[in-house]
Amino acid sequence: MAGQGEWEAWMVAAQAGDARAYDALLRAALPLLRGVARRRIRDAAEAEDAVQDALLTIHQLRHTYDPARPIRPWLVAICERRAIDRLRRSGRRQGRETPIDDFGETLAAPGTNQGRRGWPRPGAGCGRRSCRRRSAPRSAWRSWRTCPWRRRARGPACRSGR
Known part of the structure; x- marks a missing residue:
C-alpha cells in the first residue's frame, strides 16, 4: 500500500x-x-x-x-x-421486470402459442350451416364479419362447395 x-x-x-x-x-x-x-x-x-x-x-x-x-x-x-x-x-x-427463467419450460413446450383455444384454425370451415368442417359457432366472434379466417375458409378447404 x-x-x-x-x-x-x-x-x-x-x-x-x-x-x-x-x-x-x-x-x-x-x-x-x-x-x-x-x-x-x-x-x-x-x-x-x-x-x-x-x-x-x-x-x-x-x-x-x-x-x-x-x-x-x-x-x-x-x-x-x-x-x-x-x-x-x-x-x-426488479420491481418492473419479471425474470424469464421461471417461464422457460412453458415457452419451450411443443404446441405452445399455436393458436387460441376455441378459435378455429385457418381453413376450418366457412361458417355456413351446410359446411362439414365448421368447428366454432358463429358466436365465437363479436360479429361474423370480423372473423379473421372468413375469406380464407371459403376457399378449397370448405367441403360444402358454396
Missing part, C-alpha cells in the same frame, strides 16, 4: 494536470474502491459497475478535492454513494 500522504500528493499533482500521478492514484485506489463496493453489493458484476461509476465520479469531481483533508475518506464516500445508487437502481428495475 502507498505510504501515508502519497495518495494526497498524487491527487494534488493530478489537479495540477499530471496524468501519470492521476493514473498512479487511480491504480492504487482501485483495490480500496472494489472492497467498498463488494461490502455493499453481493453481485460481483454490479459491484464492478459501481466501481466504474465511482471512478467516473472521481474523475468529474477531482477539482473539488481539498488537499488539506485526507483522500481515503473522500474516495470511500464517493464509492459508497455510487454503490447505494446502483442498489436503488437495481431495486427499481
Whole structure:
C-alpha cells in the first residue's frame, strides 16, 4: 500500500494536470474502491459497475478535492454513494421486470402459442350451416364479419362447395 500522504500528493499533482500521478492514484485506489463496493453489493458484476461509476465520479469531481483533508475518506464516500445508487437502481428495475427463467419450460413446450383455444384454425370451415368442417359457432366472434379466417375458409378447404 502507498505510504501515508502519497495518495494526497498524487491527487494534488493530478489537479495540477499530471496524468501519470492521476493514473498512479487511480491504480492504487482501485483495490480500496472494489472492497467498498463488494461490502455493499453481493453481485460481483454490479459491484464492478459501481466501481466504474465511482471512478467516473472521481474523475468529474477531482477539482473539488481539498488537499488539506485526507483522500481515503473522500474516495470511500464517493464509492459508497455510487454503490447505494446502483442498489436503488437495481431495486427499481426488479420491481418492473419479471425474470424469464421461471417461464422457460412453458415457452419451450411443443404446441405452445399455436393458436387460441376455441378459435378455429385457418381453413376450418366457412361458417355456413351446410359446411362439414365448421368447428366454432358463429358466436365465437363479436360479429361474423370480423372473423379473421372468413375469406380464407371459403376457399378449397370448405367441403360444402358454396
